[in-house]
Amino acid sequence: MMNKMQFTKLFTGQLALVAALIGLGSAVSEAAPKKLPDGYTVETIQIPEDITLGVGGLTLDSKGRLFICTREGEVWIHVPGTDQWKLFADGLHEPLGLWMEPDDSALFVMQRPELTRLVDENNDDVADLYETVNNSWGLTDNYHEYAFGPVRGENGEFYGALNTSLSWPGWAGSDRWDIGRVHDSKMGRAAPFRGWSFQITPDGEFVPWSFGMRSPAGLGWGPDGELFYTDNQGDWNPSSTLQHVVKGRFHGHPSSLMDHPAFRGKDLNSISVEDYTRFRTPPAVYFPHGELANSPGEPTLDSTEGKFGPFAGQIFVGDQSLSNLMRIDLEKVNGQYQGAIYNFISPLQCGVIRNVFGPDGSLWVGQTGRGWGSLGGKLFGLERVTWDGQTQPMEIQSIRLKKDGFRVQFTQALKKDSISPETMKVQHWGYHYRPEYGSPKVDQTQVELKPDALELVSENTVDIHIPKLETGKVYEISVPGVVSQGGRSVTNVKGWYTLNYLIK
Amino acid sequence: MILKNLLPSKRKMALTALIVGIGWNPALAQDAAPQPDPYKLQPTTKPLVIRSFIEDSPARSIAVGFPQGVHYCLNGNSGKLEYVWIGGFLDVGPDRGRGRGRGGKPNKILGQRKDLNLPAVPIRFTGKEKGASARFKGYRRGVGAPEVLMEWQGKSFKQIIRPALGGIGVTVRYEFEEMPEGSLQIYAPVQGWKTTSTLKLPEGTGWLSAEKQMAFEVTYLDQ
Numbered sequence: 047m048m049n050k051m052q053f054t055k056l057f058t059g060q061l062a063l064v065a066a067l068i069g070l071g072s073a074v075s076e077a078a079p080k081k082l083p084d085g086y087t088v089e090t091i092q093i094p095e096d097i098t099l100g101v102g103g104l105t106l107d108s109k110g111r112l113f114i115c116t117r118e119g120e121v122w123i124h125v126p127g128t129d130q131w132k133l134f135a136d137g138l139h140e141p142l143g144l145w146m147e148p149d150d151s152a153l154f155v156m157q158r159p160e161l162t163r164l165v166d167e168n169n170d171d172v173a174d175l176y177e178t179v180n181n182s183w184g185l186t187d188n189y190h191e192y193a194f195g196p197v198r199g200e201n202g203e204f205y206g207a208l209n210t211s212l213s214w215p216g217w218a219g220s221d222r223w224d225i226g227r228v229h230d231s232k233m234g235r236a237a238p239f240r241g242w243s244f245q246i247t248p249d250g251e252f253v254p255w256s257f258g259m260r261s262p263a264g265l266g267w268g269p270d271g272e273l274f275y276t277d278n279q280g281d282w283n284p285s286s287t288l289q290h291v292v293k294g295r296f297h298g299h300p301s302s303l304m305d306h307p308a309f310r311g312k313d314l315n316s317i318s319v320e321d322y323t324r325f326r327t328p329p330a331v332y333f334p335h336g337e338l339a340n341s342p343g344e345p346t347l348d349s350t351e352g353k354f355g356p357f358a359g360q361i362f363v364g365d366q367s368l369s370n371l372m373r374i375d376l377e378k379v380n381g382q383y384q385g386a387i388y389n390f391i392s393p394l395q396c397g398v399i400r401n402v403f404g405p406d407g408s409l410w411v412g413q414t415g416r417g418w419g420s421l422g423g424k425l426f427g428l429e430r431v432t433w434d435g436q437t438q439p440m441e442i443q444s445i446r447l448k449k450d451g452f453r454v455q456f457t458q459a460l461k462k463d464s465i466s467p468e469t470m471k472v473q474h475w476g477y478h479y480r481p482e483y484g485s486p487k488v489d490q491t492q493v494e495l496k497p498d499a500l501e502l503v504s505e506n507t508v509d510i511h512i513p514k515l516e517t518g519k520v521y522e523i524s525v526p527g528v529v530s531q532g533g534r535s536v537t538n539v540k541g542w543y544t545l546n547y548l549i550k
Numbered sequence: 551m552i553l554k555n556l557l558p559s560k561r562k563m564a565l566t567a568l569i570v571g572i573g574w575n576p577a578l579a580q581d582a583a584p585q586p587d588p589y590k591l592q593p594t595t596k597p598l599v600i601r602s603f604i605e606d607s608p609a610r611s612i613a614v615g616f617p618q619g620v621h622y623c624l625n626g627n628s629g630k631l632e633y634v635w636i637g638g639f640l641d642v643g644p645d646r647g648r649g650r651g652r653g654g655k656p657n658k659i660l661g662q663r664k665d666l667n668l669p670a671v672p673i674r675f676t677g678k679e680k681g682a683s684a685r686f687k688g689y690r691r692g693v694g695a696p697e698v699l700m701e702w703q704g705k706s707f708k709q710i711i712r713p714a715l716g717g718i719g720v721t722v723r724y725e726f727e728e729m730p731e732g733s734l735q736i737y738a739p740v741q742g743w744k745t746t747s748t749l750k751l752p753e754g755t756g757w758l759s760a761e762k763q764m765a766f767e768v769t770y771l772d773q
Contacts, residue, residue: 181610186609416647
């Protein structure tokens with residue numbers, strides 16, 4: 047939900063305003079998603095008229111009640127399947143994440159200025175205690191200095207991440223935040239540890255963790271218990287990304303280096319883009335900008351063990367601008383994560399930034415569109431995605447790297463004669479890692495596939511043989527004409543695999 | 551309905567905006583339908599507590615408003631009572647983008663600001679640096695004034711700040727669970743405020759010595 051092109055914001059803002067004024071708002075928001083895999087339904091939750099629910103965070107208690115924090119500073123309890131809503135806490139500073147103790151004894155909330163522990167001391171479903179857990183990071187009144195998280199580790203520690211400051215006076219409207227911009231980029235570091243992830247130990251101590259983040263709009267766990275975050279496209283981030291968080295890792299935005307002991311006091315503008323490139327760990331997954339996502343939110347691991355369909359162990363992510371849900375499957379190649387991303391459902395009623403799986407395996411989707419512009423036109427919302435438990439969707443299940451190409455697995459058995467160079471296509475491109483805002487696709491190349499390049503290796507799996515694979519590229523694999531043995535075509539026909547490392 | 555109440559020229563402009571979707575002027579909407587601003591908050595039955603950016607205030611600010619029309623700004627980093635104001639409470643429209651924008655901008659107090667010029671913690675115990683190790687630890691809310699939770703030299707205490715009786719100002723109640731070592735001193739602002747206490751205080755301003763008690767109150771009244 048970070049800085050996008052101004053014309054996009056103006057256009058969508060005016061569109062929403064006009065739609066609201068002439069009464070089209072409800073019609074737009076109630077339109078069914080154009081892309082919805084078989085077996086899935088989307089339920090729009092009715093929100094009482096007097097609640098503004100710009101969702102910043104979602105979690106559940108042990109009773110299955112939903113706790114929702116809002117950009118307006120409130121925490122609401124909603125009992126699923128009822129019209130019961132209760133205000134649990136208010137007066138918070140733009141909270142963007144929640145985490146509930148397993149025994150429901152405390153709710154942790156990430157506010158801009160601090161991580162806070164909320165406790166209902168007299169069991170009336172209203173928070174009494176607002177206890178500061180940690181507030182060690184720097185904060186100015188720059189509107190872009192969001193705090194994201196919390197995510198809890200298995201040892202009781204929390205993780206969070208801090209947005210860079212909007213520092214370019216031309217956008218920020220003042221030069222008072224113009225600190226730490228590198229090579230004339232837009233974002234900077236107006237206060238300590240902007241652009242860092244951090245750990246809060248069980249004792250409440252602040253530990254700087256990784257750095258080089260730009261707009262780390264969501265954190266979550268991956269399939270192996272590793273931490274990941276999404277970063278929004280912008281300066282030093284050519285397209286939005288999913289990145290693996292490792293202590294001491296540089297994710298790419300150099301303003302954060304002001305707080306790194308090895309760089310403190312150094313002129314970051316004297317370091318070349320080429321040197322930053324060598325220092326940076328490339329993202330695990332790129333989200334193609336404009337086509338798939340502009341502002342991804344929280345990565346949510348499908349830990350439902352099949353209750354949400356055939357994607358257990360994959361990661362679901364929403365996008366604030368394009369109002370879609372995506373899924374990601376990761377693999378480790380030479381010890382590093384990389385993988386593929388797909389659209390899943392699009393569009394929903396407005397921008398998606400938070401998700402949480404309920405105990406029944408349904409996915410709650412928290413939404414906000416205020417101020418950033420999002421497809422669908424609604425300013426906020428809450429939806430629930432459910433799988434019927436029976437219907438097998440027809441989708442690309444996974445794309446995995448091979449030494450000589452890719453293995454593409456589908457969720458259903460394939461009709462053999464639907465596999466051909468006309469029905470399966472591959473192209474790739476790169477991006478410029480640079481201080482400018484985003485990057486076009488670079489060296490976009492269509493891979494010519496001969497008939498023998500496609501090999502049906504099982505009833506639902508095709509190997510694509512590509513003689514020469516290139517690192518530092520996004521490979522787009524599209525399957526517009528592939529059909530199942532039952533004659534069903536694929537709902538989301540593209541997968542994008544980020545290839546950083548080859549199999550040795 | 552909205553258009554009907556506009557002057558002909560403004561009506562035409564608004565209609566144009568509706569049709570082509572460009573050039574919308576929010577001033578027209580204000581002219582058309584004067585409504586109470588939902589972003590201008592006013593406590594009615596109990597105190598309101600709002601954490602947000604506030605103009606000309608620390609980034610970690612907490613605004614506490616009272617139905618009596620006396621409000622205060624607390625530093626959410628140090629626990630310092632920054633200033634009080636009288637009149638309206640808080641316009642939270644800048645933080646909330648007035649319902650449509652990105653927001654995140656400093657909110658505006660709606661009354662007359664009165665700076666207290668207090669140290670971070672306006673009490674200390676002799677032999678210790680004044681307020682140097684005071685820590686803000688959060689707050690507890692109930693039906694009355696919030697309890698601000700603090701720690702000084704490892705000892706927990708509460709500040710409960712509420713509108714003062716008998717004038718414009720605030721009363722700060724201190725409650726200790728365990729009394730720190732040393733003699734108690736209370737800070738009386740140098741100018742513009744009259745400082746009184748439930749403890750016996752000598753005449754004067756600056757740091758004044760007082761007898762230690764587990765709970766006591768200090769009142770600052772605007773002169």
